[in-house]
Amino acid sequence: MLRWFRSLVAAAVTAAALPASAQDAALSPATRFSAIQVDVRPLLARGLGPYAEGVRGELQAALARSFADRVGGPGPTLVVRVTGISLNPYAGSETRFGGGNATNTDYLEGEALVVDRRGTVLLRHPQLSATKASSGGAWYDPASERRRVTYIAEHYAAWLRRGLGLE
Template identity: 85%
Template sequence: MVAAALAATALPASAQEAALPPATRFSAIQVDVRPLLATGLSIYAEGVRAELQAALAQAFAGRVGGPGPTLVVRVTGLSLNPYAGSETRSGGRGGGGGNATNTDYLEGEALVVDRGGTVLLRHPQLSATNASSGGAWYDPASERRRVAYIAGHYAAWLKKGLGLE
């Protein structure tokens, strides 16, 4: 049923504008990375899926289990920009500003899908984090940490965006 809902391209206006009741519980949380696979980001897709699944489980702890709708997070884009260990500051006194080329992005949408496959709510979201979030750029594990960081950022803001915090 959830797969059929994911195939839908047009949603009724009510599904796009609805808000979740504060006590909403989900029967499950799924992460769909097929859009990443379709754009040739297969090298990252499984890592993003695993990190985002873990981050969502943590962010929505206590809200999963039972007969509620399914929360499906479809990842539509990932951008990990090259980071060479420097940050650019501008804006005069006090720093401010920044450098957009040192920013990582995770883009997607959350779909709340009922047992019949009807999309109850659609919530698009873009998360942006500093490319330095993975620590030292020369560390081979830096990129994995960046993906984990942006997945946690995405999950936390999704909970807020759905009105469940």
């Protein structure tokens, strides 16, 4: 028991000695980024090729809109690494009362990295967005899947801004 307590105290002292920026879970409200990049290499490694590039384009556009007032200048780079996307089959099976279940949910998973000019990761923020599979409109419309990707990318970008403390 005493050894556990000493370990706990040592960990607390070590954490207190870290610079404030390493302890913070959010950025300064005044933070500006020099650029925003979307990394889909994890999707490309799974053989998703052109689909991964489509996800990159939608998320890059959504981040540009969401962070428009935060880009420009000599600040760090915001890199969003997409580690997974799941668009579940949807055939209009959600209930009338807003119910539904996990099989009617789309997911976009990744992490935001705030990287300085030397390549040092200053902040890492993992995030999972979940939206209704019906977000793309009528399931039989050929453009539905593209609208679903656009919608979840917008959702991810908006919540990322909040998650980084820039709202």
